[in-house]
Amino acid sequence: MNSAKGFFITIEGPEGAGKSTQLQMLRDFIESHGRECIVTREPGGTPVAEQLRALIKHHNGNEPIYDQTELLLIEAARAQHVRHFIAPALERGAVVLCDRFYDSTTAYQGYARRMDLEMLHQLNSFAVGGYHPDLTILLDIDPEKGFNRTAGRTETLGEHDRFELEDLSFHKVVREGFLKIAAAEPERVKIVSAADAPEKVHSKIRELLLNAF
Ligand code: TMP
Numbered sequence: 001m002n003s004a005k006g007f008f009i010t011i012e013g014p015e016g017a018g019k020s021t022q023l024q025m026l027r028d029f030i031e032s033h034g035r036e037c038i039v040t041r042e043p044g045g046t047p048v049a050e051q052l053r054a055l056i057k058h059h060n061g062n063e064p065i066y067d068q069t070e071l072l073l074i075e076a077a078r079a080q081h082v083r084h085f086i087a088p089a090l091e092r093g094a095v096v097l098c099d100r101f102y103d104s105t106t107a108y109q110g111y112a113r114r115m116d117l118e119m120l121h122q123l124n125s126f127a128v129g130g131y132h133p134d135l136t137i138l139l140d141i142d143p144e145k146g147f148n149r150t151a152g153r154t155e156t157l158g159e160h161d162r163f164e165l166e167d168l169s170f171h172k173v174v175r176e177g178f179l180k181i182a183a184a185e186p187e188r189v190k191i192v193s194a195a196d197a198p199e200k201v202h203s204k205i206r207e208l209l210l211n212a213f
Contacts, residue, residue: 006090008131009209010101013139014175015164016146017194018201019099022139025202029209030095038089041099042077046084049077057161065162071109071123078102078127087131101133103181103189108163111177112170137205138182139194143171146194 009026011019023039030037044053055065056073065073078101089096102124110117150164182189192204 005093007095007135008086008090008098008133009095010098010103010133010136011139012100012103012107012136012178012189013194014141014143014146014171014178016143016149017139017141018149018198019139021198022137022201022205023097023099025198026097026205026209029202029206030097036089036092036094037097038094039097039099040081040085042081042101042104043074044077045081045086045098048084049081052077052080057163059162067109067113067115070113071105071115071120074105074109075123075127078105078124079129082128082131087129090131098133101136102128103136103138103178106181107174107177111180112166112173133188135208136185136189137208138178138189138191139201140175140179140191141194143168143175146171 011023013019027037027039042049043056044050052073056070056077059065086096086098105120105124106117109115110120147164147168150160179191182191190208192201192208194201196204
């Protein structure tokens with residue numbers, strides 16, 4: 001937990017879990033309680049970090065992006081995002097909602113790309129400099145169902161990014177990785193099934209928040 005006045009919530013989950021929809025609904029709910037609430041995302045969230053996001057997500061001609069490069073770009077984007085955007089917001093008392101954060105690094109780079117979990121833990125701590133999430137909502141979904149939902153996504157105008165192009169077994173390991181993180185940190189990470197209708201998922205998230213604030 002961070003020591004700032006604000007409240008830091010991250011939303012995690014496999015592709016197509018409906019994170020964006022839930023973030024918007026959650027922001028409306030929090031603002032209706034009179035709190036400043038900002039929505040941001042990783043990788044990205046600042047102009048510099050968004051430039052890194054483009055490098056991380058998309059192929060660059062014939063030059064592959066190596067796993068080590070990918071990891072360091074993600075951590076560089078995080079270091080920038082936390083210092084330039086998240087920390088100032090938390091210090092002034094805002095609620096920060098972040099679409100993905102360091103649990104995605106553990107799930108994707110750690111479990112799915114098989115990089116050393118202890119090394120990732122240290123890099124994550126270095127990048128965030130003490131600004132850890134107060135609450136993490138894990139929107140859990142079977143990757144097969146998630147894939148069907150992302151098929152029509154418009155961010156990349158129909159072109160799938162490097163992660164979406166990984167096969168189903170990769171995304172199954174990602175999901176299992178998230179579930180292991182939740183099992184290891186049950187106080188912080190709360191699992192919500194993303195299989196239900198958006199309104200139902202939202203009401204479950206609201207219950208969690210009422211307990212947390
Ligand atoms: P998304 O925001 O559209 O979900 O795309 C971000 C992609 O980046 C997603 O496929 C997961 C991946 N990612 C990682 O591999 N590690 C990370 O630490 C983060 C934040 C994202």
